[in-house]
Amino acid sequence: MEKIIERNLLYDFYGELLNEHQKQIYEDSAYGDLSLSELADTYEISRQGVHDLLKRCDKQLMWYEEKLHLISRFKELKSLTAELRSMVSSERFDKEEILARTDRILELL
Numbered sequence: 001m002e003k004i005i006e007r008n009l010l011y012d013f014y015g016e017l018l019n020e021h022q023k024q025i026y027e028d029s030a031y032g033d034l035s036l037s038e039l040a041d042t043y044e045i046s047r048q049g050v051h052d053l054l055k056r057c058d059k060q061l062m063w064y065e066e067k068l069h070l071i072s073r074f075k076e077l078k079s080l081t082a083e084l085r086s087m088v089s090s091e092r093f094d095k096e097e098i099l100a101r102t103d104r105i106l107e108l109l
Contacts, residue, residue, distance in 0.1 A: 004030075010061035013070050018057060025050065026057050073108050080105050 011030060015023060025043060028034045029050075034042070039050045065071050080101050087098060 007058065007061075009071050010058070010065060013074075014061045014064040014068075017064060018060065022053060022057050025053055029054055077105060077108050080108075 008030060011026060015026065018026065021043075025039055028039055028042065036047045036050045040047045043050070045053075084098060084101050087093065
């Protein structure tokens with residue numbers, strides 16, 4: 001399940017960098033849950049061709065994340081925001097902790 005979520009995050013952040021053909025097949029695979037055979041029939045290419053294309057797309061999307069780190073920054077921002085929300089809602093106002101987390105958020109932005 002975690003792999004599916006990670007794959008979807010990669011596509012959400014970097015999918016627009018794929019060409020149209022890659023995007024269509026990737027979306028049908030990930031969101032339409034089509035099998036390799038169904039994709040091959042739909043796009044009139046071999047199952048191996050579909051498999052290779054999906055592997056190349058995954059590799060390309062992971063390469064973008066390795067270079068740009070948008071997903072890791074997003075996850076860190078989400079975590080820091082949750083921590084700040086927790087501090088405020090519990091009325092535990094440690095000014096130094098809040099300032100440190102706020103500074104880190106600003107760095108990431």
